[in-house]
Amino acid sequence: xxxxxxxxxxxxxxxxxxxxxxxxxxxxxxxxxxxxxxxxxxxxxxxxxxxxxxxxxxxxxxxxxxxxxxxxxxxxxxxxxxxxxxxxxxxxxxxxxxxxxxxxxxxxxxxxxxxxxxxxxxxxxxxxxxxxxxxxxxxxxxxxxx
Amino acid sequence: xxxxxxxxxxxxxxxxxxxxxxxxxxxxxxxxxxxxxxxxxxxxxxxxxxxxxxxxxxxxxxxxxxxxxxxxxxxxxxxxxxxxxxxxxxxxxxxxxxxxxxxxxxxxxxxxxxxxxxxxxxxxxxxxxxxxxxxxxxxxxxxxxxxxxxxxxxxxxxxxxxxxxxxxxxxxxxxxxxxxxxxxxxxxxxxxxxxxxxxxxxxxxxxxxxxxxxxxxxxxxxxxxxxxxxxxxxxxxxxxxxxxxxxxxxxxxxxxxxxxxxxxxxxxxxxxxxxxxxxxxxxxxxxxxxxxxxxxxxxxxxxxxxxxxxxxxxxxxxxxxxxxx
Ligand code: SF4
Ligand code: SF4
Ligand code: FES
Numbered sequence: 001x002x003x004x005x006x007x008x009x010x011x012x013x014x015x016x017x018x019x020x021x022x023x024x025x026x027x028x029x030x031x032x033x034x035x036x037x038x039x040x041x042x043x044x045x046x047x048x049x050x051x052x053x054x055x056x057x058x059x060x061x062x063x064x065x066x067x068x069x070x071x072x073x074x075x076x077x078x079x080x081x082x083x084x085x086x087x088x089x090x091x092x093x094x095x096x097x098x099x100x101x102x103x104x105x106x107x108x109x110x111x112x113x114x115x116x117x118x119x120x121x122x123x124x125x126x127x128x129x130x131x132x133x134x135x136x137x138x139x140x141x142x143x144x145x146x
Numbered sequence: 147x148x149x150x151x152x153x154x155x156x157x158x159x160x161x162x163x164x165x166x167x168x169x170x171x172x173x174x175x176x177x178x179x180x181x182x183x184x185x186x187x188x189x190x191x192x193x194x195x196x197x198x199x200x201x202x203x204x205x206x207x208x209x210x211x212x213x214x215x216x217x218x219x220x221x222x223x224x225x226x227x228x229x230x231x232x233x234x235x236x237x238x239x240x241x242x243x244x245x246x247x248x249x250x251x252x253x254x255x256x257x258x259x260x261x262x263x264x265x266x267x268x269x270x271x272x273x274x275x276x277x278x279x280x281x282x283x284x285x286x287x288x289x290x291x292x293x294x295x296x297x298x299x300x301x302x303x304x305x306x307x308x309x310x311x312x313x314x315x316x317x318x319x320x321x322x323x324x325x326x327x328x329x330x331x332x333x334x335x336x337x338x339x340x341x342x343x344x345x346x347x348x349x350x351x352x353x354x355x356x357x358x359x360x361x362x363x364x365x366x367x368x369x370x371x372x373x374x375x376x377x378x379x380x381x382x383x384x385x386x387x388x389x390x391x392x393x394x395x396x397x398x399x400x401x402x403x404x405x406x407x408x409x410x411x412x413x414x415x416x417x418x419x420x421x422x423x424x425x426x427x428x429x430x431x432x433x434x435x436x437x438x439x440x441x442x443x444x445x446x447x448x449x450x451x452x453x454x455x456x457x458x459x460x461x462x463x464x465x466x467x468x469x470x471x
Contacts, residue, residue, distance in 0.1 A: 050412060050417075050462065053413060053462040071432050080427070084426065084439060084442075087444065091446075092415065095466065096466055096467060139464065
């Protein structure tokens with residue numbers, strides 16, 4: 001494990017369930033790690049795989065995607081699309097040489113503040129064990145050669 | 147008035163792009179009459195020194211073919227930029243890295259070891275691998291050396307125009323040449339091609355059907371009218387820029403993506419990943435377990451090789467990282 005490594009984690013949260021769940025964690029004063037950079041989107045289905053690839057290319061050590069539970073998406077099927085994208089994206093990340101454990105999909109409802117806090121803790125620990133994502137640095141080197 | 151000067155400069159190419167020029171038929175004679183060829187090793191007997199001797203910026207139009215993969219093609223790219231008034235990345239390889247760009251799944255050393263030592267048909271007991279400099283009887287011999295990663299032309303020098311395709315579609319070649327020779331080139335940065343996807347040019351019928359089984363091309367005789375993707379064959383049409391008149395699906399062959407990403411999208415693979423996730427699946431996925439969905443979607447065996455066949459170096463990740471082989 002790398003000493004003093006504080007994982008840099010990007011969280012995508014859908015507006016209707018997961019962001020509200022995170023909010024609840026906050027208003028209920030449930031502690032969760034400070035490593036998260038939360039990006040609110042209208043629906044998990046709105047998360048273009050480009051955002052996730054860009055996050056890794058720009059130095060995210062982990063990406064957590066959250067959305068409404070199956071059946072609860074406010075746009076009916078956004079989260080089903082997300083589920084499929086994430087599975088395929090995990091496979092693609094592995095092919096690119098990025099551990100698939102750096103990407104995670106979780107369903108978090110508006111009432112699941114505590115569940116969100118637990119997922120966040122667990123994910124941060126998992127990424128801490130994996131260590132930093134070196135690819136961003138290597139990519140910058142490559143770009144700098146130009 | 148002097149004729150405009152034209153140079154066609156190869157990088158890591160296969161000369162397929164040259165053939166697309168010859169496909170112009172008799173028109174190629176018109177083009178050749180209208181220009182002064184400054185360099186075109188495939189067709190004209192001019193030497194590199196002839197090109198080097200010309201003043202910088204004096205060639206009205208330079209078509210650069212191929213990717214940039216070693217220190218020699220890198221030099222050629224820089225030379226092309228120096229001599230060109232207008233530089234066109236000509237073909238998928240110059241635009242996005244193309245097929246040679248797939249070398250980015252492996253490492254430079256891994257490729258040499260595989261080709262010269264480990265391949266089954268090779269006998270190389272001393273394990274000799276080509277190297278940049280060899281001294282022999284007091285003579286120094288040099289050969290080009292691979293870069294760590296294959297690059298598109300615009301990752302090495304500034305590019306004025308892009309003409310994608312493998313090879314570039316005839317219609318677009320004619321359009322670009324006509325524009326250049328009549329001095330009516332579009333704004334710099336223009337990609338010759340359509341502003342839509344291959345699907346928009348494709349005449350096949352789409353019914354918005356989901357597929358549950360991905361089929362390899364040899365496993366079925368596709369219905370000639372219906373969308374190939376909706377018949378289970380992975381077709382890159384939705385993630386690929388149009389302009390080729392969808393020639394491949396028109397003759398029952400799935401699009402492989404040679405026109406590169408659709409306008410406005412940075413990453414052809416990400417786009418295709420989304421498209422695929424919309425097409426594969428069940429009409430209703432409520433109550434379907436993660437495991438079932440995983441099985442469905444992981445029928446795609448090689449997303450990287452399929453989605454980035456022509457554009458790996460230009461993708462967000464650019465290459466496979468941490469490979470030693
Ligand atoms: S997916 Fe392929 S076959 Fe289907 S409409 Fe698009 S280009 Fe045509
Ligand atoms: S259909 Fe696809 S593979 Fe065929 S020429 Fe057009 S872009 Fe290239
Ligand atoms: S609105 Fe929450 S996943 Fe679609």
